Amino acid sequence: MLVRLVSFVIVGLTCSGLALATGTVSLTLTSPSAGQTVPPGSTVNWTIQVTVSTGDNYGLALIACDLVQDLNNPALFDIPPGDAASIPAIMSGFNRPAGISNPGENGAPSGYIGVQRGTAGQKNLIQIGGGQNTFGQAGSVIGTDPIVESGIGQSGPQAILSGSFVAPSVEGTYTFRLENAVANVLTSVGTPPQMSQVSQATVDLSGAVLTFTVGQEVCIGDMNGDGTISFGDINAFVVYQVNFAAWQSTYPGCNPKNGDINCDDVYPAFSDINPFALLMQQTPKPCPNPCP
Amino acid sequence: MKLRAVAAAGLLLALVAPTALLARQSILFNGSLEFGPGPISEDPHVPAGWVRFGPTVERSDEANLVPSGEGHALKAFSSDPQVGAYQDVPVLPGDYVYISASLYTRSTDKLSGDAQAWIILEFYKANNQQAGFYPVAVLNASSPADTWIFASVGPIAAPAQTAYARMTCVWTWNGSAGGSAYWDDCRLTVNGGPNELLNGDFETAGLSEQSPFGIDDWIGFNDQEQSDDFAKDGIYSVKLGTTSAYSGLFQNMTVLNAGDHVYLKAWAWIPSSDPLTENSRAGIKLEFSPNGVVPPPEENLAFNANQPKNTWVQVALNTTVPPGITVARVVCIFGGNPQTTGEVHFDAAWAERGSQPGVNQLLNASFETGPGGANGITNWTEFGSDTATTRKSCFAVPAYQGVCTAKSTGPSFTGIYQEVAVTPGETLFIRAYLYTPSSNPLTGTGAAGVKVEWRYGNVPENIDIGGATNTIYASSPKNTWIPLYIDYTMPSGSNAIGRFVNIIEKGLATSGRVYFDACEAVILNKFNGADADADDDEDLLDFAQFQRAYSGSGGPQRWNGIVFDSDGDNDVDMVDFNYFAPRMTGP
Numbered sequence: 083m084l085v086r087l088v089s090f091v092i093v094g095l096t097c098s099g100l101a102l103a104t105g106t107v108s109l110t111l112t113s114p115s116a117g118q119t120v121p122p123g124s125t126v127n128w129t130i131q132v133t134v135s136t137g138d139n140y141g142l143a144l145i146a147c148d149l150v151q152d153l154n155n156p157a158l159f160d161i162p163p164g165d166a167a168s169i170p171a172i173m174s175g176f177n178r179p180a181g182i183s184n185p186g187e188n189g190a191p192s193g194y195i196g197v198q199r200g201t202a203g204q205k206n207l208i209q210i211g212g213g214q215n216t217f218g219q220a221g222s223v224i225g226t227d228p229i230v231e232s233g234i235g236q237s238g239p240q241a242i243l244s245g246s247f248v249a250p251s252v253e254g255t256y257t258f259r260l261e262n263a264v265a266n267v268l269t270s271v272g273t274p275p276q277m278s279q280v281s282q283a284t285v286d287l288s289g290a291v292l293t294f295t296v297g298q299e300v301c302i303g304d305m306n307g308d309g310t311i312s313f314g315d316i317n318a319f320v321v322y323q324v325n326f327a328a329w330q331s332t333y334p335g336c337n338p339k340n341g342d343i344n345c346d347d348v349y350p351a352f353s354d355i356n357p358f359a360l361l362m363q364q365t366p367k368p369c370p371n372p373c374p
Numbered sequence: 375m376k377l378r379a380v381a382a383a384g385l386l387l388a389l390v391a392p393t394a395l396l397a398r399q400s401i402l403f404n405g406s407l408e409f410g411p412g413p414i415s416e417d418p419h420v421p422a423g424w425v426r427f428g429p430t431v432e433r434s435d436e437a438n439l440v441p442s443g444e445g446h447a448l449k450a451f452s453s454d455p456q457v458g459a460y461q462d463v464p465v466l467p468g469d470y471v472y473i474s475a476s477l478y479t480r481s482t483d484k485l486s487g488d489a490q491a492w493i494i495l496e497f498y499k500a501n502n503q504q505a506g507f508y509p510v511a512v513l514n515a516s517s518p519a520d521t522w523i524f525a526s527v528g529p530i531a532a533p534a535q536t537a538y539a540r541m542t543c544v545w546t547w548n549g550s551a552g553g554s555a556y557w558d559d560c561r562l563t564v565n566g567g568p569n570e571l572l573n574g575d576f577e578t579a580g581l582s583e584q585s586p587f588g589i590d591d592w593i594g595f596n597d598q599e600q601s602d603d604f605a606k607d608g609i610y611s612v613k614l615g616t617t618s619a620y621s622g623l624f625q626n627m628t629v630l631n632a633g634d635h636v637y638l639k640a641w642a643w644i645p646s647s648d649p650l651t652e653n654s655r656a657g658i659k660l661e662f663s664p665n666g667v668v669p670p671p672e673e674n675l676a677f678n679a680n681q682p683k684n685t686w687v688q689v690a691l692n693t694t695v696p697p698g699i700t701v702a703r704v705v706c707i708f709g710g711n712p713q714t715t716g717e718v719h720f721d722a723a724w725a726e727r728g729s730q731p732g733v734n735q736l737l738n739a740s741f742e743t744g745p746g747g748a749n750g751i752t753n754w755t756e757f758g759s760d761t762a763t764t765r766k767s768c769f770a771v772p773a774y775q776g777v778c779t780a781k782s783t784g785p786s787f788t789g790i791y792q793e794v795a796v797t798p799g800e801t802l803f804i805r806a807y808l809y810t811p812s813s814n815p816l817t818g819t820g821a822a823g824v825k826v827e828w829r830y831g832n833v834p835e836n837i838d839i840g841g842a843t844n845t846i847y848a849s850s851p852k853n854t855w856i857p858l859y860i861d862y863t864m865p866s867g868s869n870a871i872g873r874f875v876n877i878i879e880k881g882l883a884t885s886g887r888v889y890f891d892a893c894e895a896v897i898l899n900k901f902n903g904a905d906a907d908a909d910d911d912e913d914l915l916d917f918a919q920f921q922r923a924y925s926g927s928g929g930p931q932r933w934n935g936i937v938f939d940s941d942g943d944n945d946v947d948m949v950d951f952n953y954f955a956p957r958m959t960g961p
Contacts, residue, residue, distance in 0.1 A: 144921055146914045182921075184914050184960040193914070193960050208961045209914045213921055219948045223955050264918045277926050282918075 104281045105139035107132060107265035109147060110239065110289040111258065115249075119295040122251040128292060129168075129244040130210065130260065134235030134283070139267035142234040143280040144213030145176070145242060147263035147290075149196060150206040156254030156296070158204035164195040164245035172231060173242060176212035180227035183212030195243060210243055213266065216278040228274045253297040260290035298337040301369035302345065303361045305329075307336035311367040319358055326350050345373035399905040400937040401627040401636075402874055402895035403591040408608040410589035413599035414581055421448055421459060422580035423572035428457025431545070433576050439476045439522050439558035446576045447478070450545035451554035452489065458544030462498070463562050463570040465532045465539045471495060472563045473541045474526035477512045478556040481519035487819075489547045490514045491555035495527040495562075500537040506530070513555055522558070529566075539564075541571065549713045550819035589623065596621035597878075604889050606641040606855050607933035611891035614878040616654060622877035627895055628908060629665050630864050630872045635898040636660065637936060638844075638860040638874060643889040646852040654883035655847045657839035658890075659875035660860050664830035669696040673825035675709055677718065683812040686721070686774045689823040690805035695796045700831030702796045704736060706806050707789035707825045708782030710762055714820030717783040719767065719809040721774035723824075725794055728801035735794040740775035741766055751780060751790060758788030774807040782822065783814075795831065802826065833870040837862055839877060846888070855891075892933040903957030904938045904950075912954070913961040920946065920954060 113128045120126060130149070134142050149161060175181045177194040184193025196207035215225035234240055250256070263285040270279040303311040305318035322329040322341045330338070342349035343357035361367075404410070419432040426432075434449035450457045465471055473495045479485045491513035497506035512525040532539060543557040560574040586594040589612060596618035605611050612623045630636060640658045644650055674691045681687050695702065706720040725735045737753035738744065744752035746766040756764050762784025768777050782788050796802060804824050810816040837860050839845045844858045864870075876890040903912040906919040923935040929945035938946045940953040 144914075144918050146918060182914075182917050182955070182958075185958055187960065197960055199961060212914065213917055216921060217924055217926070217948060217951060221948070221955055222952050224958075225951065225955060262915075264915055266918055266921050277924065280921050280924075282922060 104269075105135040105267045105283045106286055107134050107142065107145070107235065107263075107267065107283040108286040108289060109145075109260050109263055111149070111260050111292045113292050113294070115294040116292055117294065119297050119299055120249050121299060122249055122253065122296055124249045125246050126249050126294065127244065127246045128258070130242040131239040132235045132242055132265075133239050134267060136236045139269055139281070139283070140232045140271050141236050141268050142240070142265065143216055143230075143268045143278070144264070144266040145211040146209050146265075147211060147260045148206055148208050149210060150259060150261050151204065152257040152259070155256045157250035157252035159247070159250060160198055160203060160205040161207045162245065162247055163190065163198065163207060164210060164243040166190065166192070166195050168241070168244035169194065170241050172234060172240070175214045175227050175229075175231050178212065178224040180225075181212045181214050182221075182225045184209055195245070207245075216268070216280055218272055218274040218277040230268065230271055230278045232268055232271045249294075249296045251296075253295075255293060255295045258292045260287055263287055263290075298335060299370050300337050300339045300372055302340055302343055302371045302373060303358065303367070304340050304369050304371070305333070305336065307333045307340075309369045311361065311369070311371060312365045313362065316362065323350050323352065323355065342373075398937045398940070399897045399901040399908060399910075400894065400934070401872070401897060401908050402625060402893060403908075404589065405893035405895070406607040406933055407589050407592070407600060407610050407612050407891060407893070410592075410600055411585070411587075413584050413588050415585040415588045416579045417582040417585045417587060418579045420580035420582050421573055421576045422578040424448070424459040424461050424580075426459045428454045430454070431457045431459055433579060434556065437478050437480060437556040437558070439478070439575075444577050447556040447558040448543055448560075448576050449554055449556050450491070450543070451483070452545075452547065452552050455548065456544055456546050458542055460540050460542040461562070461571055462538045462540045463564070465497075465536055465564055467532050467534050467536050469532045469536075469564050470529035470566070471497075471532055471539045472526065472528035472530075472566075473561065474524065475543065475557050475560040476522040476524050478522045478558070479513055479517060479519050479553060480556075483554045484515070484519045485513055485517065485551070485553035485555060486515050487547065487551035488515070488549060489545065489551035489553055489555075491557075492542070492544045492546065493525055493527060493557070493560075494540075494542040494544060495530060496540040496542065497532050497536045498538050498540060499535045505533045505536050515553075549711060592623045592625045594623045598623050601889065604643050604645070604891070606643070606891035611643070611889045612876060614656065614876065614888050614890070616878060616880040616883050616886050619880050620877060621880075622875055623890070624661070624873050624875040626663070627872045627874060630662075630868070630870055630897070632864050632866050632868045634864040634900060636860070636862050636864070636872065636895065637898055638862075638893075638895045639936065640858050640876060640890050640893040641855040642846050642858055643855050643891070644846060644850055644852050645887055645889070648885060648887045649852055650846070650848040650850070650883065650886040650888065652848065652883040653881035654879060654886050655839060655845055655881065656876075656878040656888040657841075657845035658858050658860060658893075659839055659844070659873075659877055660837040660862055661873040661875055662833045662836060662870035663873060664833050665869050665871055666698055666830060668830065669699065669828050671825055671827040673705075673707065673823060675707070675821040675823040675825075677808040677810075677816075677822040678820070679716075679816045679818060681808075681810065681816070683810055683815050686807040686809050688805055689808055690803070691824050691826060692801065692803050693826060695798050695800050695802055696828055697798045698830065699798055699828045700796060701793050701829040702802055703791050703793050703827040703829055704804055705789050705791040705825040705827060706764070706780060706782075707787065708762075708764065708784075708820070708822040709787050710782075710784045710820040711818065712785050713818035714785060714816070715818060716810055716816040717781055717814050718816055718822045719771055719779035719781050719811075720764075720790075721779045721807050721809070723806040724804065726803040727794075727796060729797055736792055740773065741778045741780045742776045754780070754790040754792050756788075756790050758784065759786055762786040762788035764788045764790045771809055771811050774809070779809070789825075791827075793829065830870070832868045834865055834868050839879065848883075848886075894934060894936050896936045903959070904940065904954050906934065906937045911959045911961055912957050913959065915961070917954070917958070920951070924951070
């Protein structure tokens with residue numbers, strides 16, 4: 083708190099009274115699963131981060147955004163709220179009771195982690211985030227902390243919230259994105275009881291899209307789906323080449339891409355035979371074995 | 375000086391602001407006029423690639439030739455003698471040029487009178503001198519409705535010296551006409567090649583210099599555009615000019631019900647560099663429209679130049695009151711045009727409800743009472759123009775009843791009307807006696823008769839400019855933001871859609887501009903809390919606006935602050951926050 087107060091006073095001394103132009107707030111939706119193929123039932127983790135432009139404002143004052151699933155996704159589900167424990171300490175001033183956020187639901191103390199809205203079975207996560215008390219006085223119920231934290235989001239991406247959900251059982255490509263984002267930024271920072279000024283920021287959502295594929299993992303050369311590349315794959319590879327339908331019925335959980343040994347996206351193809359022979363010389367080899 | 379102006383404005387607002395009411399809902403979007411593509415933006419009513427002539431031609435989604443395009447055609451309808459659009463294509467002398475299109479008229483707005491719809495192939499030399507003209511009239515009043523009719527011209531060899539060919543779609547009339555025509559799948563080919571026209575299916579919208587859709591959530595009309603010349607809030611305002619009788623910007627808001635206390639506010643700026651002049655004025659209006667679709671009017675214009683002179687002729691209309699309608703506007707109407715001369719007299723008007731047989735619902739039905747002159751017949755309202763009038767006339771012709779009549783004359787529509795209460799489903803019989811004297815008989819194609827227009831009786835009268843708090847004039851201060859407001863409570867039994875209008879009335883002025891910005895419209899007694907985005911909740915998005923509108927105790931109140939000013943003291947401060955915070959419902 084002391085460090086925070088000192089930094090606040092410094093900013094207050096240097097910035098109070100200035101009126102700056104509106105800044106730009108960039109939101110990203112990141113995940114280790116982004117661009118990957120994940121098996122059904124696995125956990126997909128996500129994180130929302132914010133970056134605030136510098137030189138035209140003094141940092142984030144409020145952020146709100148929705149995490150929504152594309153209606154064309156192969157399967158829809160209720161996105162669970164984010165993990166309250168993931169809220170960084172520096173963002174506590176945006177979360178009730180210190181800050182201002184929506185009321186919590188289903189026992190959660192705050193709606194900062196998003197509230198579920200929409201048709202049952204395909205609910206999205208609405209109005210993730212919150213705002214600082216910029217009024218210079220403590221609120222009686224929420225917004226109890228009138229000390230403004232400046233510079234948030236201006237020294238690199240600042241995590242807002244993280245969460246996770248279970249990858250659906252239906253295979254295919256899934257897309258999630260942030261929508262309806264609103265952000266205010268500080269245009270002056272006042273010392274309580276002086277208020278701080280805010281302005282609506284331009285929000286950039288170009289990096290707020292998460293796409294991943296649910297399906298069997300690609301393991302080039304694993305033709306019998308046992309999780310390893312070995313001589314046991316030779317017979318299966320022969321069936322794959324001469325009777326693809328029979329191979330599919332024999333190894334239903336095995337990704338057909340596994341036979342695209344030369345990774346030219348053409349399969350089954352005789353052009354994969356020689357590369358397969360070369361691959362067999364390197365066995366045994368564990369999965370995963372993605373294309374280079 | 376600036377501080378004094380601010381202080382004065384604050385004092386004024388303190389004097390005029392509504393009394394404290396705790397519950398507020400904002401019903402206006404983009405009131406600061408910041409968002410939108412700006413003046414030169416896409417206008418869905420403008421067909422890209424085509425040159426339009428006449429005021430009543432537009433890209434329309436009311437008709438479409440399937441499968442050409444996705445849902446638009448070119449529409450032209452009654453106004454000037456010729457309205458339409460054309461497109462030029464370079465050709466060489468001797469090239470064989472062929473044009474084709476499909477044309478359509480709707481049964482609900484069918485071509486009538488001498489209206490015709492054409493396609494025309496023309497050839498022009500490089501000096502724009504016409505070298506060939508090949509018109510084909512495709513539709514007229516006798517054409518079948520709701521049917522696309524194909525038409526073509528050519529192939530025709532381009533004459534010597536031809537530089538370009540022109541395909542024109544045109545609606546014409548020579549005196550008395552109505553209805554609309556549509557063109558779709560227009561084609562112009564050269565020597566049997568591909569279609570050379572751009573946007574022949576009218577699916578692509580074009581740009582307009584002052585797009586009515588340049589500011590999000592608002593619709594502009596006539597001389598208006600988003601401007602960064604001046605701004606009360608943000609960096610944009612709307613700039614209105616005087617190239618038309620009226621120009622402005624409006625937004626349809628929400629349904630307003632009886633008892634709703636509505637407060638509209640905006641700030642206006644008159645630049646000293648181009649101020650309001652003469653009797654021009656500007657301001658904000660609150661208009662109302664029915665919360666439902668009004669049925670079309672019905673009329674019987676049977677009285678024309680063929681009627682006997684010096685004889686009273688009854689013209690009648692028998693109808694049934696449509697569902698939901700509680701007011702009928704009974705009209706004695708004269709439809710003059712430039713080819714019309716003479717006068718028509720009305721007398722002994724009658725409107726009889728099926729629920730009250732034998733009772734005339736009209737007051738002053740034989741026009742005996744009233745001072746005369748403009749709008750001078752008691753209980754009746756006159757409409758028309760400076761040259762087309764309907765006025766009290768006594769002893770000029772032998773009246774059908776009493777000694778006075780209502781005399782109509784002029785080159786355009788005029789008449790008088792009176793509203794009567796009706797009940798949905800009952801019959802309504804309307805009649806009047808009409809007369810034209812041999813000394814000044816009705817001639818030409820003009821006609822007269824009776825008409826009924828339907829109204830939802832629960833729609834209040836508009837709050838027009840001219841009031842003390844919502845209007846500025848040529849004498850108003852220059853180069854300062856002037857607060858304007860309307861404080862209105864919906865009357866008992868009312869139910870209507872409210873419309874916020876920023877408007878400039880040209881009057882006799884030939885120049886002058888007005889800027890409007892920081893518009894707000896709030897229902898002061900609706901919603902338990904502060905709903906700034908009219909979605910019936912109080913959530914984080916409302917707080918985002920609260921945070922921006924926060925002024926601290928003593929103000930001055932910022933744009934969008936009214937909805938949060940729970941104690942009505944013209945600021946947004948901690949009192950308002952402590953009212954707001956416990957009422958957050960979430961989305």
